[in-house]
Structure formats: structure tokens, C-alpha cells
Amino acid sequence: MKFSTSSGPFISLMLLGVASGAYAQYSPQKSYAGKPGTTLAQTVITPTPFNPVAPAGAPNIIYVMLDDVGWGASSAFGGLVETPVFDSLANNGLRYTNFHTTAICSPTRASLLTGRNHHSVNVPTVIDAAVNLPGHNGYMPFEKGTVAEILREDGYNTYAVGKWHVTPSPDLTPAGPFNRWPTGRGFDAFFGFMAGETDQYTPALWENTVKVEPDLQGKHLTTVLVDKAISYIAGQHSAAPDKPFFLYFTPGATHGPHQVDKSWVDKYKGKFDAGWDVYREQVLARQKALGLVPKDATLPPRNPGVKPWESLSATEKKVFSRFFEVYAGFLSHTDYEVGRLVNYLRDTRQLDNTLIVLIIGDNGASKEGGLSGHVHGINEYIDGSLFTENYDRRIKDIDSLYEKIGSPESGPNYPVGWAQAANTPFRYLKQDANSEGGTRNPLVIFYPKLIKKGGIRTQYSHVNSVTPTVLEIAGLKIPKVINGYPQDTLEGISLAYTINNENAPGRHHVQYYEIAGGRAIYKDGWKAAVSHKRGTPFSTDKWELYNLDTDFNEQHDLAADNPAKLKELQSLFDKEAWKYKVYPLLGDTTRLTPAILTRGPLDSRASAILYPGITQVPSRSAPFLSEQSFIIKADVELSDAKNEGVLLSTGGRFSGFTFFVQQGKLKAVHNNNGRLTDLTSGKDLPLGKAILRYELKYTPASQLTDPAGTESLYINDEKVAERTISKADATISPYDEGLDVGRDQGSAVSPLYKSPYNFTGKLNHIEIIHPSL
Structure with missing residues (x-):
């Protein structure tokens, strides 16, 4: 694989950025235990450790986080998309069925990396839309260290490969500053893309802080990312086989654009012709058989605007089936590539002492395809043309490009009917912080050294739980000071207590959610939630109330039956919102103009x-x-x-x-x-x-x-x-x-x-x- 970099003054700035962006480990000069003499012959030499050393037997740690997948997509959680590698990790590890994210990408990643709530680290929504306010500005505080910063102080090598999307937009220039790029937040090396998505064949890539213009030689981006991850591990393991590594592996899959080689699409040709209604029924049955949902679970109604499959025209059925064939191929290809990484660890005898955290999606399945789906990239969603153009004309245009859907010549995302199907058995989608459909994602923890038998865990948890869990399992310490910054406490609740006790009472009692005014509060099985339509006053919002212990997929609103419980939870949300800097809420009639966004040079x-x-x-x-x-x-x-x-x-x-x-x-x-x-x-x-x-x-x-x-x-x-x-x-x-x-x-x-x-x-x-x- 060949890479060329830009020349001239730009590259000089970038090379300076590499130096300025990386922090040193805490490694104070130690007193010398030997005894210097006037000559070497008279000197007693004692080996001196100069760098932090991990505890003996400390595991390698890998976070694998996929993008926009949906709870009911992969076969590991009952979906019809074949993911044999994820199945194997889940069958030999633990499936967590009550795990939650923030409902959208940047906040989930910020929470995962820091073990804290997303407003607490100033990432309220996608980093591109950060607003110049406390809790909202996009600048993750150094007092709230990342897992990479912690692990590096514990003697780990640290690598980030794939999607980042938590560097503030003003800092994404050749002038930096680079202290909030991956190499400034604890990673020894980074290879990937900085934005929320990128083309899978013409990606915008950086290595450390240097922009590279890749010649992928026909390879898919996920393949290239796995190649890079393996190369990092190979170099580290060759030089220091007893030193553990941390890999943060976050491919762009399955965020749009859904692009993958045709052979993977052909694998699913005709498999989804029965449509999204049948898909949901079949997946729910599979989820019951796997023990992932209650035996008496039923499907919620279709999301607003989603038509019954049988009411669609022949052309709609044709193109919509194609969209999901491409998506399924994309997800299966991702599973295969993760398998190459797992197999490499097995072949090099590292797998048994590797703790893998697999998060199948950073939020619910994506609504960014609208009712029709799209083929010309995410800007159809961003500029609103997806919602304002004539629907029949859009379907005709998509049909004319049928053979190109999924190829490098297209930028597809499926329609929301398939998004709800991928989210089976939940209602609503990515960005809907009020809903389980927006926030519930599959979690798998795999660690052969500790977990000897597969199982299911149902304790409530949140993405802020992952880093505390990993640190506790690995027996690692959180430094009181990192790079000169005194560290605040973690806010997530470790799940280590569940590893050997499936019936352990849950410890994560309270959790708030908020994205663009949509919000919810969870407490001990109860959940109050409100969907907010952007551009409308908050005074018109209508709160709902659910008992998730008896109604896990939110079909029975109890607000009218139990107003006292609703009022209690509303007050709790208010308390948590002030505590974690959720206020002021954004998304009402006040327009987010460029003037109030965080702005760069x-x-x-x-x-x-x-x-x-x-x-x-x-x-x-x-x-x-x-x-x-x-x-x-x-x-x-x-x-x-x-x-x-x-x-x-x-x-x-x-x-x-x-x-x-x-x-x-x-x-x-x-x-x-x-x-x-x-x-x-x-x-x-x-x-x-x-x-x-x-x-x-x-x-x-x-x-x-x-x-x-x-x-x-x-x-x-x-x-x-x-x-x-x-x-x-x-x-x-x-x-x-x-x-x-x-x-x-x-x-x-x-x-x-x-x-x-x-x-x-x-x-x-x-x-x-x-x-x-």
C-alpha cells in the first residue's frame, strides 16, 4: 500500500504538529540503585527501569465499536445478517442485553473513551455542532482522562484505528492545536478519519496528525484499517512481547455510505425480498430463541411514515431490498475483517490474554436515509433535500442507479423502514435519545482467561460503564494526575461484578440521556422520556413514562396512570441536568447559527x-x-x-x-x-x-x-x-x-x-x- 503526503509548508506544519500533539508518560528520574566508581571496573551496574511497566499478566485490551448498526441486525443478537465472528465472540463471552449508548456517535465515543457522561466532557452532540457553552463546547477536559491516557501510564502501548470524531472542529486545521487529536489524548499512534463518516474507497485519512492521500489499490477501507491495526500489534509484539497493548478499533461500518465489494452484496441477493415487516417478525423469534428478550415480547408499531411492506410498489420493493442487501454485505464484510484481527491474535498466541469489548453500534440504526433512502451521500440528509424533493421522483432516480448502489460510484443509506427492522425489537432510531431504539446496543465482553463459558447478562448499563469495567477486570490503577492534570473521578459503574454472577443485583441506578432536546431519565427500571421536535418550543413537549422491567421496548405509556412517578423522574432529570451541564437545552426555536458554534481560525x-x-x-x-x-x-x-x-x-x-x-x-x-x-x-x-x-x-x-x-x-x-x-x-x-x-x-x-x-x-x-x- 502506497501513501504520499502533501509537500511544502503544509507538511512542515504537520510534522511540527506530530511533536506538539504527543504527551510523555509520567516517568520521573529514579535514584540509581548501583554504585558508580571512578572506572567501569570499579562500578556496580544495576538495571534501571525508565518507563512504566504493566502488572505481570495484564491483558491486551481491544475496544471494537461499530457504527449505526442497530440491535437486531447482526446474527449475534438474532438478526438475519450473518456475523459468525461476532457470534463466536458472544458464544464464548458474555452478551449484555441491557446496555445503552447516548443515541449519537460523538457523545457515545467521548463517554466510552473517558468513562464519564457526555455533557460532563463537553460533547453534547456530533462534535461538528458543538456550541460555545460549558458542557457543549466539544473540548474534552484533560482533567477527565481517556482510557488511553490511563493505560499508557499503566505501561501499555496504545493505538487508535478508524473513526475518531471527538476532536473539536476548530482544531482540525494544519495549525492544530493537536493536543485533542488522538495522539494528544493518550494514543501512541493513530490511523483513521476524523469526521463522522468517510467514503469507503476514497477516504479522508490521517496518520497521527499528518494528512495522507491513500492509494488503497482497490481495497476497502475496513480492510486497510485491519491491516494497519495488525501492523501496529506486530511491531509492538516483536519488540516487547511481554508488554500489553490497547487497541481502539472503530471502523466506519455500518455508517453511510454503505459501500462494499459486489461479492458481499451478491451473498444476500433476494434474501430480504419479503420486506421489513417479515424481517422484524423473524428476528424477534430468533431473539426469543436465543434468550435475549422476554418470551412474551411483541413488536411495537411501525415508526411514523413507515409503510407496510405489502403496500409498496414493485419498484419500491426492488430498490429497498437492494439497499438492505448492500447494508447486510457491508456488515458481514466488517465481521470478516474483525475476524482477521482475532485470527491474527490467535495465531500469535495472544488471544487467550486479550480482553475484547465488542459494541455493535454507537447508537441505534440510522434515520439519515429518510423514507426513500438515498444514493448521493449524506448531504441529501444535511441539506434537507431528502425530505423536500418529490418522493416518486426520488424513487425513480434511485431505480436508475440500481446496479451502482453499494459501489464506489454511490453514497447509499437505506430507508427508515429498514432502520427500524435493524433495530428490532425497538421503536425509534439513532438521535432519539428518549428511546431504547436510539440508545440500546449490543455489548459483548470476551476474555478467555476469565470468562470460561458464554452467557447473558441483563443488568442495566451504559457506555460510560465500559472503561471502569475494563480497568477493574485488568486490575489497573487510575493515576491521580495525568500530564500534570489532577483527575476527576469516573462516572460510569463498572460491570465487573456481573462477570461471575448473572443474578447480581444491578448497580447502575440512575442515568440521564439528552440529544438536541430529546431527553430521558432512567431510575431502577423506570424511565421518563420526551421526544422533542427540533425548532419547536420545549413547552409543547409531552413526557412519557415506562416501566422497563415489565415493558422493555416501551409500548405502554404510564404517564397518565402514575403522574407522581413521572413528576419524581422529571425532578431527577432536572437535578442530573444541572449536575452534568446538560442545560441549556438546545433544539428549540433558537437557531444554531455559526456565530454561536465553537469557531476556529x-x-x-x-x-x-x-x-x-x-x-x-x-x-x-x-x-x-x-x-x-x-x-x-x-x-x-x-x-x-x-x-x-x-x-x-x-x-x-x-x-x-x-x-x-x-x-x-x-x-x-x-x-x-x-x-x-x-x-x-x-x-x-x-x-x-x-x-x-x-x-x-x-x-x-x-x-x-x-x-x-x-x-x-x-x-x-x-x-x-x-x-x-x-x-x-x-x-x-x-x-x-x-x-x-x-x-x-x-x-x-x-x-x-x-x-x-x-x-x-x-x-x-x-x-x-x-x-x-
């Missing part, structure tokens, strides 16, 4: 100068371009009429914007979820020095199709093209791929060129101007 000033070599800066970390007026000025020198290439681009083949030179003309292209609009100069570019300018004047608009101002091209100060734009054109917020200067790294925004389409003239710099700042 590039999106908070009126003018930003960018130089060639800067590449793949995430859109929330780069100068903000969406739904506002801005100017791009390119200071260039053209020596040949054939000079061409990209001046500035952001995004990729599914969504983005690009400003470039081609065939002597100046061009700008918008890619709105695969729909392309362009503007071309009416005259040729001159040779010599020039200022090439793009200007967008935005007029606020309501619908994506509404007129929203104009865009213009200038050569020096002469206007050479202009057109009216829509709101869709002005919604420039691509997620998977970032901003590049002098190239279009990754996939091409426009089919008019092939990436990277480096600019062949001389580009001195780009200036982005925001007139309103």
Missing part, C-alpha cells in the same frame, strides 16, 4: 489567505461557505494558454463546489447531490499575472429550489460571467471530503476533470473574503 475572520498544499480541511474547520455571501480571489500567473487545473475545491463526487481553469476559461461548478450546475467565463484568460475572482452574493431563501442571489466570475476586475443561483447552489457544506487549494484531492467534484487535477500555472495564494464579518 479559518471561519472566524473576514479574510483568510490559503496557500497551495493545504488539503482536505473539513468544511466546518475551513472558511464557512454555506448560505452566505463570499468572494474567492486566486492570485495566479499563467505562462501558457494550456495552463489548467483546480484553484479551490471543497467536497467530492456527491456534493461540493469547485473553482478551476480549463481550456483557457475560468469555471465554477456546483455539485448538489449529483446534480451539476456550472458557470463559464465568456472570454479567454490572459497570459501573465492575474487575479481570478469568484463572487457569490447570497439572498436568503426558504426552499432549496428558490432563487438565492447571484454568482459571478471576474478576470482581474472585469466581470466575465454571471447567473442566478438557487439556495441549493448556495448550500456549500460537503461532509465527506474537505477543502483543497490548487487541486481536488480525493474524488472529483466535477466530471469535467479527473482528480487531483493540479493547477499547472503558478498559484501564489487564494484569499477567501466574507464581506459581512
